[in-house]
Each structure stands twice: as structure tokens, then as C-alpha cells.
Amino acid sequence: MKEEAGHPFLSFDSVSKFYFSRGRILGGRGRQVVALNRLTLDIRKGEIFGLVGESGSGKTTAGRLIVRLEDADRGSILVEGQDITHLRGRRLKDFRRRIQMIFQDPYQSLNPQLSVFDTVSEPLLIHRKGDRLSRREMVLNALQSVGLSPPEDFVHRFPHQMSGGQRQRVAIARAMVLGPDFVVADEPTSMLDASISAQIFNILLEMQKNLGITLLFITHSLAAARYLCDRIAVIYRGNLMELGSADDVIQRPRHPYTQALIDALPKFGQCGEAARFNTFLKAERESSATIGCAFFGRCSIANRILCSQEVPPLKTVSPGRQVACFFAQEQGKNLPASKTCYYGI
Amino acid sequence: MGRPELKGDIEIRSRQHWIDHFFEGWSVFWENPLGKIGVVLLGIFALMAVCSFVPPLIHPMYHPMTGVDPDIYSSVGPSVRHWLGTDFMGRDIFSQLLAGARVAFMVGVSAAFMSIFLGTAFGMIAGYMGGFVDTLLMRLADVIMVLPTLLVVLILASLFGQLNIWTIVLIIALFRWPGVSRVIRSQTLTLKQRPFIEAARVAGASHMRIIFRHIMPNVLPLAFLYMTFRVTAAIIIEAALAFLGFGDPGTVSWGMMLQWVWKTGHMFKALYWLLPPGICISLITLSFYMIGRAMDEVLDPRLRKEEAAR
Amino acid sequence: MALLEVEDLSIGYRTRLGLHRAVEGVSFSLEEGKSLGFVGESGCGKTTVGMALMGLLPRNGIILRGSVLFEGRDILAISEEELRLLRWKKISMIFQAAMNALNPVKRVADQVAEAILAHTRSVSRAEASRQVEGLFQLVGVPKNRMRDYPHQYSGGMKQRAIIAMALACKPRLIIADEPTTALDVIVQDQILQETRLLQEQLGISIIFISHDISIVADVCHDIGIMYAGELVEYGNRNELFNSPAHPYTRALLSSFPTLTGNREMLKPIAGEPPNLLNPPRGCRFCARCPEASEECDSFSPQWIELSPRHKVRCVRFRRKEGQQ
Numbered sequence: 007m008k009e010e011a012g013h014p015f016l017s018f019d020s021v022s023k024f025y026f027s028r029g030r031i032l033g034g035r036g037r038q039v040v041a042l043n044r045l046t047l048d049i050r051k052g053e054i055f056g057l058v059g060e061s062g063s064g065k066t067t068a069g070r071l072i073v074r075l076e077d078a079d080r081g082s083i084l085v086e087g088q089d090i091t092h093l094r095g096r097r098l099k100d101f102r103r104r105i106q107m108i109f110q111d112p113y114q115s116l117n118p119q120l121s122v123f124d125t126v127s128e129p130l131l132i133h134r135k136g137d138r139l140s141r142r143e144m145v146l147n148a149l150q151s152v153g154l155s156p157p158e159d160f161v162h163r164f165p166h167q168m169s170g171g172q173r174q175r176v177a178i179a180r181a182m183v184l185g186p187d188f189v190v191a192d193e194p195t196s197m198l199d200a201s202i203s204a205q206i207f208n209i210l211l212e213m214q215k216n217l218g219i220t221l222l223f224i225t226h227s228l229a230a231a232r233y234l235c236d237r238i239a240v241i242y243r244g245n246l247m248e249l250g251s252a253d254d255v256i257q258r259p260r261h262p263y264t265q266a267l268i269d270a271l272p273k274f275g276q277c278g279e280a281a282r283f284n285t286f287l288k289a290e291r292e293s294s295a296t297i298g299c300a301f302f303g304r305c306s307i308a309n310r311i312l313c314s315q316e317v318p319p320l321k322t323v324s325p326g327r328q329v330a331c332f333f334a335q336e337q338g339k340n341l342p343a344s345k346t347c348y349y350g351i
Numbered sequence: 352m353g354r355p356e357l358k359g360d361i362e363i364r365s366r367q368h369w370i371d372h373f374f375e376g377w378s379v380f381w382e383n384p385l386g387k388i389g390v391v392l393l394g395i396f397a398l399m400a401v402c403s404f405v406p407p408l409i410h411p412m413y414h415p416m417t418g419v420d421p422d423i424y425s426s427v428g429p430s431v432r433h434w435l436g437t438d439f440m441g442r443d444i445f446s447q448l449l450a451g452a453r454v455a456f457m458v459g460v461s462a463a464f465m466s467i468f469l470g471t472a473f474g475m476i477a478g479y480m481g482g483f484v485d486t487l488l489m490r491l492a493d494v495i496m497v498l499p500t501l502l503v504v505l506i507l508a509s510l511f512g513q514l515n516i517w518t519i520v521l522i523i524a525l526f527r528w529p530g531v532s533r534v535i536r537s538q539t540l541t542l543k544q545r546p547f548i549e550a551a552r553v554a555g556a557s558h559m560r561i562i563f564r565h566i567m568p569n570v571l572p573l574a575f576l577y578m579t580f581r582v583t584a585a586i587i588i589e590a591a592l593a594f595l596g597f598g599d600p601g602t603v604s605w606g607m608m609l610q611w612v613w614k615t616g617h618m619f620k621a622l623y624w625l626l627p628p629g630i631c632i633s634l635i636t637l638s639f640y641m642i643g644r645a646m647d648e649v650l651d652p653r654l655r656k657e658e659a660a661r
Numbered sequence: 662m663a664l665l666e667v668e669d670l671s672i673g674y675r676t677r678l679g680l681h682r683a684v685e686g687v688s689f690s691l692e693e694g695k696s697l698g699f700v701g702e703s704g705c706g707k708t709t710v711g712m713a714l715m716g717l718l719p720r721n722g723i724i725l726r727g728s729v730l731f732e733g734r735d736i737l738a739i740s741e742e743e744l745r746l747l748r749w750k751k752i753s754m755i756f757q758a759a760m761n762a763l764n765p766v767k768r769v770a771d772q773v774a775e776a777i778l779a780h781t782r783s784v785s786r787a788e789a790s791r792q793v794e795g796l797f798q799l800v801g802v803p804k805n806r807m808r809d810y811p812h813q814y815s816g817g818m819k820q821r822a823i824i825a826m827a828l829a830c831k832p833r834l835i836i837a838d839e840p841t842t843a844l845d846v847i848v849q850d851q852i853l854q855e856t857r858l859l860q861e862q863l864g865i866s867i868i869f870i871s872h873d874i875s876i877v878a879d880v881c882h883d884i885g886i887m888y889a890g891e892l893v894e895y896g897n898r899n900e901l902f903n904s905p906a907h908p909y910t911r912a913l914l915s916s917f918p919t920l921t922g923n924r925e926m927l928k929p930i931a932g933e934p935p936n937l938l939n940p941p942r943g944c945r946f947c948a949r950c951p952e953a954s955e956e957c958d959s960f961s962p963q964w965i966e967l968s969p970r971h972k973v974r975c976v977r978f979r980r981k982e983g984q985q
Contacts, residue, residue, distance in 0.1 A: 060846065061845055075549055075553065102554065102555035105553075106553060107553045111546060114545055114546040115546040116547055117547040117551075117565050117568075119568035120565075128554060128556070129555065132555045133555060169933060170703075177550070180550070184554075199702045199872045200872055200913075200916070200917065201912075201913055202702070202929075204916035204918070204927040205929040207918070207927060207929075208927060208929060226846060227846075228920060229918040229919060229920050232919075232924065266847060268920065269850070270846040270847040270849065270851075271846060271875070272875040273878075274874075274875055274898070286847065
């Protein structure tokens with residue numbers, strides 16, 4: 007495993023991001039919504055790190071902060087020790103050469119007026135890499151490596167002439183063509199059929215292996231995260247809930263929210279009811295948005311007094327494994343190891 | 352790897368795509384009766400404009416401005432020598448009508464082109480930059496939009512005397528960009544939110560690059576659509592100015608012809624002189640309008656789909 | 662007599678480039694109170710089948726062959742008027758986009774009440790809103806949300822309201838087309854549980870359409886796997902998952918990442934589905950099939966019964982039987 011080899015490539019240092027819902031007609035700023043609440047985590051060089059959460063959990067915001075599509079309100083993001091939250095101009099452009107992003111919706115992330123060649127060669131043009139001939143060679147190689155072959159058949163196509171899976175490959179080729187050190191993949195398969203998703207996963211795996219890229223994989227799917235990632239972090243309403251190696255977190259979940267997520271996955275095959283954790287409250291409990299545990303309102307094992315008043319600190323329960331729950335030790339149940347029980351994505 | 356050499360190949364193929372695209376759009380356009388009539392009408396006017404060079408070559412008396420029939424001293428009706436008759440000083444109306452078509456195209460297309468150019472540029476900049484620049488440009492647009500074009504041109508004309516035809520074109524262009532810029536701005540605002548723009552930002556693209564490479568190709572079709580409507584407006588304004596006597600006296604436009612009819616007191620006495628320029632103005636504006644409407648349908652797939660579902 | 666019997670249904674779309682053969686020779690039957698799921702990639706014709714059952718094909722869609730018997734009546738042959746009476750009262754539909762089709766300026770509860778009033782003349786307004794209350798309770802919308810507008814509802818809540826609307830006229834059959842695709846896993850799980858429960862309590866038959874095999878497996882008794890417009894495997898859920906027969910079904914299953922067991926390399930299905938403007942002569946999966954033989958290329962496979970509740974269309978099985 008890469009665990010001991012990697013030192014942090016990218017770190018979130020107590021990063022917070024707030025949004026303001028639209029205020030009244032005259033009343034300035036509206037209600038504050040916390041997208042990220044003091045997120046602190048390290049992503050090691052050369053690993054695939056998974057950020058798992060539901061919509062509105064802040065996982066996409068975290069990715070957008072890294073590529074500087076948005077700016078953090080508090081805290082800083084360090085890349086190899088350098089604070090990137092305030093980069094501007096020339097230095098921001100140089101930084102962007104090293105960090106790329108793959109977007110969620112391949113139907114929206116490609117310019118409909120540009121051919122595949124123009125789309126993939128654009129980063130090369132922007133960063134003045136190579137001449138005409140070598141650029142073409144790089145584009146063709148990038149297309150080849152994402153499995154669009156023969157690439158000559160694809161360079162002249164336009165987005166509307168391709169399937170969703172093919173478009174997403176073009177988007178991956180665009181992100182990879184500059185040879186970045188770090189790539190943020192924001193739910194790259196959520197718009198695609200389950201059967202196409204596997205193709206995209208394998209391309210990402212292969213790229214990471216061949217080019218030694220560090221990858222942040224943002225997803226709502228635990229199964230996808232387990233398949234791709236070395237380590238994963240589960241976040242809920244902007245708060246880090248659980249962090250550890252992918253297999254460990256999924257097969258031995260310790261946080262009631264992670265357990266609720268696993269419960270919710272559609273299952274088929276021979277599963278049996280024993281597999282359930284039942285940590286999710288059907289009826290939401292009254293809870294404060296600012297104090298106490300973020301999951302308090304939905305947690306069936308919560309202590310009414312403790313959990314509603316105090317934010318559980320991130321505790322290390324075993325080497326490399328952190329859980330933000332007062333009762334993490336007591337949650338000893340594991341996922342059944344049955345191979346005949348399939349979980350959905 | 353022995354990859355076949357295809358230096359120009361990529362470009363040629365993407366050009367082929369544009370041709371495909373054009374023909375697909377054209378077939379939708381052509382299925383629309385409005386578009387068909389508009390194009391045919393416009394073709395006739397274009398032919399007239401091209402033919403306007405012919406009569407003076409046949410005989411100097413057919414020159415629309417300076418050619419005078421030596422045997423005729425007043426306005427007479429149609430004859431074999433003068434198909435549509437002559438004006439008050441014996442000039443051939445038919446050759447004037449042909450020359451008027453040329454002027455209409457010149458004024459209409461160049462004024463529309465300039466106003467679309469300004470409107471698109473300002474609209475994109477305002478929409479993309481937002482904030483102070485947006486406010487400044489849009490307030491300027493508002494101010495210009497509420498100024499009555501015709502009145503301002505009349506005042507300018509009375510201040511500076513007779514206006515040259517190109518000055519008129521320029522004034523029309525300067526007064527007609529705000530409407531376009533509003534539409535382009537709102538289009539830019541929606542485009543700005545699209546992930547492909549964000550993807551370009553992440554790739555490190557500069558503002559200029561995003562505007563010209565990513566936003567412009569997506570707003571240009573809309574800009575061209577508006578251009579057809581602006582052509583109509585420009586032709587009408589020029590005709591109105593000319594009719595009111597503020598036209599360029601050195602140019603034979605249809606509005607000018609109408610002014611001559613009126614000024615020489617032939618208004619309802621010489622219909623052969625009054626009707627042709629009047630009809631031509633109506634038809635050419637109609638044809639541009641119909642082409643615009645048909646183009647609208649090509650460009651707006653949503654509209655097309657609803658039609659099909661009905 | 663089954664509630665719904667579909668025989669040799671074939672549907673095409675007229676397009677600029679010719680006839681797009683979206684569905685070819687699909688046959689199945691659905692018993693009262695049972696649920697059936699269709700699984701396949703996008704463009705495999707599963708949605709088209711659902712639309713045809715509701716009589717809601719788009720204008721360029723044409724039924725080429727086949728019959729659809731609902732309660733013994735061929736609903737492809739009846740008039741538009743009769744069909745309209747059938748829809749909602751006997752057959753209703755839940756689809757993904759319905760969530761966003763709620764009228765934003767009307768209360769959700771009123772919209773459901775209107776659906777009841779529009780289809781049952783004898784009911785008064787008060788009676789209808791009393792029924793809505795019952796329905797909302799059934800699908801798990803709290804009573805105090807009755808007077809809310811759509812924008813005050815979350816995605817899951819809207820989808821529940823849509824289910825309530827589908828149940829409003831006590832239909833015998835519900836067609837659900839990707840009803841949970843836009844929802845988060847936890848909400849999706851709740852909706853699926855609700856669906857299963859309702860189906861058992863009320864004895865409604867359900868046809869469930871999704872690209873995600875796990876969702877369908879969660880809800881349905883029987884499952885049909887569709888590929889490029891054809892049904893390729895059909896059977897009882899357990900039998901189908903215990904011994905998936907068609908190469909496509911197996912490929913579909915092995916392209917799923919799992920939570921348990923070892924992490925193995927997924928084997929995605931290579932290539933793209935065939936162009937249905939000009940479908941291949943033989944087996945439609947042939948070009949992507951790792952086990953294809955020469956026979957597959959020219960020969961459209963027939964149904965082979967593996968057990969009374971499990972059948973498959975693949976030539977491999979006839980061969981195997983011959984050998985045994």
C-alpha cells in the first residue's frame with residue numbers, strides 16, 4: 007500500500023466556505039448556509055482520495071476550492087506546503103497547469119461549438135506547450151489513452167455527435183493532456199449509465215497508475231469510492247465524519263452516518279436483513295444548525311444531551327482512521343463479508 | 352508509431368462539419384414558407400441592385416442621378432423607352448429604382464453590421480465582466496435606447512446641414528446597438544454559468560480567450576438573427592430621413608425618390624412614380640423580416656420541437 | 662389470466678434518416694400484484710415500452726407489430742377517448758421529470774386532489790381532499806405539509822407527492838420510469854421501501870424501468886434485461902441473479918463495483934450499442950459479446966427456457982443443451 011510512502015501533497019487546513027441564500031428584497035444578505043465547516047484533511051502524493059457525501063454535503067465545493075473556481079472564506083489550502091488560496095495572475099496560471107478538473111456533466115462541460123481537437127488542444131495552447139505538430143501528437147495520444155481509438159476518428163467530431171461516455175472521455179483527455187500532478191474528478195459518472203461508469207472508472211485508474219497523478223474523486227457512491235480509492239472521507243453538511251482507508255471505512259464503518267449510507271444502498275443477491283445498521287431516524291429530530299453534531303437530527307444512537315450541545319471531535323480510533331463521533335468505539339458492527347450480496351452504486 | 356500524416360485533414364473535416372451543419376439548418380429554413388418567400392424576394396432585390404449598373408452603360412440618359420432624357424421636360428408615364436416613366440426633369444424612374452435597391456442594401460447591411468458588432472461586443476463584455484462595467488454599459492444602453500433615433504438625426508441634420516449617406520449609416524449604427532447588447536448580455540450571463548466555461552477557466556484560459564473562443568461562437572448565431580431585424584430598421588430610418596428631406600442629396604435612394612414625388616407635387620398624380628419605391632421599401636423590409644423569423648426557428652430548437660409535438 | 666400481456670411488441674420511430682427500430686418483438690406478462698423491472702443501457706428501448714403501455718408514444722413513434730392486452734382488452738386498438746379513461750384510473754405513471762412538472766403556483770395537495778376530481782366525477786371537493794390526506798399519509802408526507810407549495814418540498818418529498826398522485830385513482834398498474842434517479846441514496850432508499858410496501862399492501866402491479874440493475878433488483882419480483890430494443894433475458898429475480906445466463910446480463914453485473922468481497926478489476930462492456938436504424942441481422946449483442954460465435958452473426962436467437970421462471974435468448978444455451 008502507498009500509506010507510508012505518501013507525504014501530503016494537498017492539505018485542507020480548517021477550510022470553511024459559506025453561501026448566502028438570497029435575502030429579502032431590501033434586506034442585504036440572506037440566511038447563511040455552511041457548505042464546508044472547518045474541513046481539515048491531507049491528500050497524499052500519488053493516491054486516489056475519495057470524498058463521499060450526498061448532494062449538499064459540500065463535497066463539490068471542496069473540489070471547486072482546490073481548482074480555485076471559488077475562494078475559501080476561512081482557512082487555507084496548501085499544495086506541497088504552498089498556500090494556494092490567494093494566488094493571482096501569472097502564479098495562478100502556473101498553478102492551473104498542474105491542477106485540473108473533470109466535471110460532472112459531460113453534456114455541459116464541453117463547448118458545443120468546438121471540435122474534440124479544439125477542446126483537447128486548448129490547454130496546450132493556453133500554456134503555450136509545443137508547436138502545431140507536437141500539439142497534434144499530444145492530443146492524439148491523450149485521446150488514445152482514454153480509449154477513444156482510433157483517435158483520428160474522433161478529433162473532428164463535435165460533442166453532439168458523441169455518446170455521454172465518449173464525451174466524458176474527451177473531458178478526461180482535456181484534463182490529462184497537460185500532464186497535471188493533481189486532478190479533481192467531480193462525480194464523473196453520475197450522469198452516465200451504470201454500465202458506462204465502469205469504463206470511466208477503469209480509465210481513471212489506469213491514468214493514475216501510468217502517470218502517477220494524485221486524484222481527488224468526489225462521489226455519492228460508496229461502491230465507486232471503494233473501487234477507485236485508496237482512502238476516503240465521508241462528509242455530511244460540510245463536516246468531516248469519517249476518514250480512513252477505503253476498505254476499512256466501508257467494511258467496518260464506525261460513524262452512524264456512514265452506516266446509514268450503506269444501509270440505504272439497494273442490495274440484491276443473498277443479503278438477508280442482518281446486514282442493516284439502522285442508524286438513520288425516519289422522522290427528523292429538532293436540532294440546531296450551529297451547535298452540536300451535524301448528524302444529530304437524524305442519528306438514532308445519539309445522546310440527546312451530549313450530541314446536541316457539543317461537536318464531536320475527530321478521534322483517531324485506529325492508525326490512519328478518524329471518526330467524528332462520541333460513540334465510535336461502541337459501533338462495532340461490520341459489513342457481512344458475503345460475496346453473493348451485491349450493493350448498488 | 353506510424354500514424355498517418357494528416358496535417359490539414361483535421362481542419363478540412365471540421366470544415367465539412369460546418370457545411371453539414373449549414374445544410375441541415377438550411378433544410379429546416381427552406382421548409383418554412385416564410386423563409387422561402389423571404390429568400391426569393393431578397394434574391395429579386397439583390398438582382399436589381401446588381402443590375403443597377405447596367406442602364407447607364409446602355410445610354411447616358413439612363414443614369415439615375417444625372418441622366419436626363421433630352422426630349423422630356425416633365426414627368427411622363429411608362430413607355431417603351433422609360434419602362435416606369437420619368438420624373439419631373441426627365442430622369443428614368445426604373446434606373447432610379449434599381450439604384451435605390453443598391454443603396455438600400457448598402458445602408459441596411461452596413462448599418463446593421465455595425466450596430467450588431469457594437470451590440471455584441473458591449474453585450475459580451477457587460478455580461479462577462481459584470482459589476483461596475485456591466486452597470487456602466489447597461490445604463491449607457493438604457494439612455495441611448497430611450498432617445499428617439501429619428502429625432503436625434505433630424506436635430507443633427509439641422510445643426511450640420513445635409514448629411515452624407517455614410518454619416519447616416521454611422522448614426523443609425525450608434526443608436527441601434529443597445530437592444531442587441533441586452534439580448535447578447537443575457538445570453539452571455541447564462542453561458543457564463545455553464546460548466547464548459549468553468550472548464551476553460553480551470554485550464555487557465557484568460558478572459559479574452561473565454562470571451563472570444565467560448566462565448567462568442569455561442570452568441571454569434573443570435574447576433575446574426577438580430578442583424579436581419581436591424582437591416583429592416585436601418586432601411587426604414589434611412590427612407591424616413593430621405594423623405595423628410597434630410598437624406599444625402601448625392602444619392603438616389605427610394606426615400607429620396609419619394610421625397611422628389613412629394614416635393615414636386617406629383618404625390619397622387621403620378622402613381623407610376625409614387626408606387627414603385629413605396630412598394631420596394633415595404634417588400635425589402637418584409638423579406639428581411641421573414642428571413643429573420645425563419646432563422647429564428649432554425650436557431651431555436653425548442654420552438655421546433657414544440658411544433659413537431661403539436 | 663394475467664393483468665397485462667404483451668405479445669411481440671415492436672415499435673419504431675420515424676426519423677430524418679429512416680425508421681429507428683427502438684423495440685423489437687418484446688413479449689412478457691405481468692400478474693396482478695406482481696412487479697416487473699426492465700433494465701438496460703440508455704437507448705435500449707425500455708422507456709419506449711413504458712410509453713407504449715400508457716399510449717403516450719411521441720408522434721413519430723409507430724407500433725409496428727404486436728398486441729398489449731390489459732385486463733384482456735387490446736389497448737393498442739382502442740380509441741384515444743377510452744385510452745384517456747384508462748390512464749390514471751387503471752394505469753398510471755411515475756417518471757423522473759414528473760417531479761419538476763408540478764405546477765409551482767398551486768399547492769401540492771390541491772394538485773393531487775385535482776387529479777382525483779378529474780377522473781372520478783362522483784367525488785366532491787371535500788371528499789377528494791380527505792382522500793389526499795390519506796394518500797399523503799400512505800406515502801409518508803407529513804400532515805402539516807399539506808398546505809405547502811412545490812418549492813417548499815425537497816426532491817424526495819416531491820417524488821412522494823408524485824407517487825401519491827399516481828395512486829390517487831387506485832390504479833391496478835403503475836409504470837415507474839427511473840423514479841429515483843435524481844435523488845440521494847438515503848432518500849432513494851426510503852422511496853424504494855415505500856414503493857415495495859405500497860405494492861404489497863395495495864396489491865398494485867408495478868413495472869419498474871431503470872438503468873441501474875440494483876434498484877430494479879431491490880423492488881421487483883421479475884426482471885427483464887433489454888439490449889438494443891430486444892428482451893434478452895427474463896426471469897425471476899433470484900434465479901436471474903443466482904445464475905445469470907445471457908452474456909450481456911453477466912457483463913452488466915460484472916461492471917458493477919461492490920462493497921463486499923475482494924476488490925477486483927471491473928470488466929466494462931467494450932464498444933457501443935448497434936445503430937437501430939439498421940440493426941444487425943443476427944443477435945444484436947453479437948458485436949460486443951465475448952462469447953460470440955459465427956452463428957450469432959447471422960442467426961437471431963430464439964427463447965430458451967432454462968427453468969419455468971427463467972428464459973434467455975442466446976444460441977450458447979441451445980448448444981449446451983444439445984451437448985448434455
